[in-house]
Amino acid sequence: MRKGEKIVLCGPSGSGKSTLIRCINRLEAIEQGSIVVNGHRLDDSIKAIDVVRQDVGMVFQSFNLFPHMTVLQNCMLAPIRARRIGKTEAEATARKYLERVRIGDQAEKYPAQLSGGQQQRVAIARALCMQPKVMLFDEPTSALDPEMVKEVLDTMIGLANDGMTMICVTHEMGFARQVADRVIFMAEGQIIEEGEPEAFFRNPQHARTRQFLGEILAHH
Amino acid sequence: MGYTLDFSVVWHAMPALLWGCVGTLGLALAGMTLAMVIGVAGVAARDSKAAWLRAIVIGFVEVVRNTPFLVQIFFLFFALPLIGLKLNPTATAIIALGVNGGAYAIEIIRGGVQSIHKGQVEAGYALGLHKGQVFRFIVLKPALRAIYPSLTGQFIMLTLTSSICSAVSAYELTSVAQRIESDTFRSFEVYFSVTFLYLAISWLLMLGFAAISHRFFSYPTR
Ligand SMILES: Nc1ncnc2c1ncn2[C@@H]1O[C@H](COP(=O)(O)OP(=O)(O)OP(=O)(O)O)[C@@H](O)[C@H]1O
Numbered sequence: 001m002r003k004g005e006k007i008v009l010c011g012p013s014g015s016g017k018s019t020l021i022r023c024i025n026r027l028e029a030i031e032q033g034s035i036v037v038n039g040h041r042l043d044d045s046i047k048a049i050d051v052v053r054q055d056v057g058m059v060f061q062s063f064n065l066f067p068h069m070t071v072l073q074n075c076m077l078a079p080i081r082a083r084r085i086g087k088t089e090a091e092a093t094a095r096k097y098l099e100r101v102r103i104g105d106q107a108e109k110y111p112a113q114l115s116g117g118q119q120q121r122v123a124i125a126r127a128l129c130m131q132p133k134v135m136l137f138d139e140p141t142s143a144l145d146p147e148m149v150k151e152v153l154d155t156m157i158g159l160a161n162d163g164m165t166m167i168c169v170t171h172e173m174g175f176a177r178q179v180a181d182r183v184i185f186m187a188e189g190q191i192i193e194e195g196e197p198e199a200f201f202r203n204p205q206h207a208r209t210r211q212f213l214g215e216i217l218a219h220h
Numbered sequence: 221m222g223y224t225l226d227f228s229v230v231w232h233a234m235p236a237l238l239w240g241c242v243g244t245l246g247l248a249l250a251g252m253t254l255a256m257v258i259g260v261a262g263v264a265a266r267d268s269k270a271a272w273l274r275a276i277v278i279g280f281v282e283v284v285r286n287t288p289f290l291v292q293i294f295f296l297f298f299a300l301p302l303i304g305l306k307l308n309p310t311a312t313a314i315i316a317l318g319v320n321g322g323a324y325a326i327e328i329i330r331g332g333v334q335s336i337h338k339g340q341v342e343a344g345y346a347l348g349l350h351k352g353q354v355f356r357f358i359v360l361k362p363a364l365r366a367i368y369p370s371l372t373g374q375f376i377m378l379t380l381t382s383s384i385c386s387a388v389s390a391y392e393l394t395s396v397a398q399r400i401e402s403d404t405f406r407s408f409e410v411y412f413s414v415t416f417l418y419l420a421i422s423w424l425l426m427l428g429f430a431a432i433s434h435r436f437f438s439y440p441t442r
Pocket residue numbers: 011012013014015016017018019020188189190
């Protein structure tokens with residue numbers, strides 16, 4: 001993967017999309033092969049895992065905000081504890097990214113007081129506060145009510161336009177068309193097909209891909 | 221043969237009884253603090269990578285929860301001096317209450333920790349936090365909130381259990397009551413009053429627990 005590249009991963013349920021991206025920050029153990037993040041080879045040593053996690057931001061389907069902390073505290077915890085930067089600087093950074101996901105005015109609220117879309121944008125801001133080199137998204141919009149999907153996708157598009165390197169597991173094909181450099185299709189734990197979005201959607205090579213795209217488009 | 225109630229002895233002994241209440245509260249609060257430390261440390265150790273540490277915690281909980289408190293406090297009272305630790309009765313009582321309450325606290329807090337969604341832990345790891353930091357900053361508070369009613373219930377139990385510490389003549393309400401009783405032979409009046417004093421202590425603690433909950437655990441949830 002190149003710096004600044006945006007990859008969209010899709011495929012049927014259980015095909016291993018989450019497993020693949022969770023291997024990148026070692027939330028999942030690697031059985032075979034190797035992963036190199038920003039020049040650091042990911043092995044089982046604590047040090048390697050640490051270094052890689054500092055460079056990789058992740059956004060989950062279920063937001064996973066910390067319920068006992070305000071939005072601002074959610075965004076400041078890891079910079080202070082893992083990056084060991086000062087409180088003032090951490091707060092400035094947090095407010096900057098909250099502003100950027102257009103939720104700066106909610107900084108003092110608790111997660112439960114926000115809508116799903118707002119929570120997911122906070123989760124994006126929280127990951128950005130660690131200044132990651134790559135952002136991983138695991139179906140960031142699939143737990144959201146339809147009317148909130150757009151605000152999160154718009155945030156992600158903004159991030160993409162700013163040059164962030166991104167891997168997104170999503171079935172939002174409009175998003176894939178608009179920002180992806182490459183679309184990868186997985187099934188049964190294997191990469192079946194990959195290509196630029198135009199070619200991928202207009203002219204899929206494999207029967208399995210065509211079937212999947214047919215199902216997805218029928219739903220939307 | 222009629223028995224005439226005479227509460228004047230209780231009235232005269234009230235200052236001593238109230239000091240006994242202070243002793244009981246002191247034992248209870250110190251015991252709870254120790255139990256809390258043992259509880260949290262025990263839960264962390266219970267999930268440690270080191271098998272021997274997990275075994276110690278499991279063994280500790282098993283022994284303490286399946287033996288009588290009176291035996292535990294006698295054991296400490298007579299065993300500690302054998303290993304060179306000479307403690308006064310009150311210090312022994314605090315240790316016994318803390319150790320006993322700690323074993324129950326481990327089980328209760330562990331239940332709270334297990335109720336935390338694993339996505340919370342993963343989010344912490346993904347942000348670059350270590351295992352200990354994830355426990356301390358992410359898991360602990362929501363876990364304590366989840367089990368707060370059982371934990372405080374256990375601490376009320378601990379407070380009432382402190383009356384058993386009269387067996388090693390620690391300074392607390394029951395031992396004060398025993399002294400007054402043996403001086404006056406007014407058993408009914410003394411223990412009738414002491415019952416209400418324990419009730420008052422429990423209510424006071426519940427008020428305190430409610431205040432703590434309001435201060436620390438009142439963040440909104442869905
Ligand atoms: N390449 C692989 N190696 C090992 N295990 C795999 C692989 N691919 C998939 N699995 C296993 O398949 C199961 C489902 O994978 P995963 O959760 O990643 O699917 P998914 O594509 O994210 O599905 P969903 O769309 O439902 O989220 C997991 O239990 C995972 O362990």
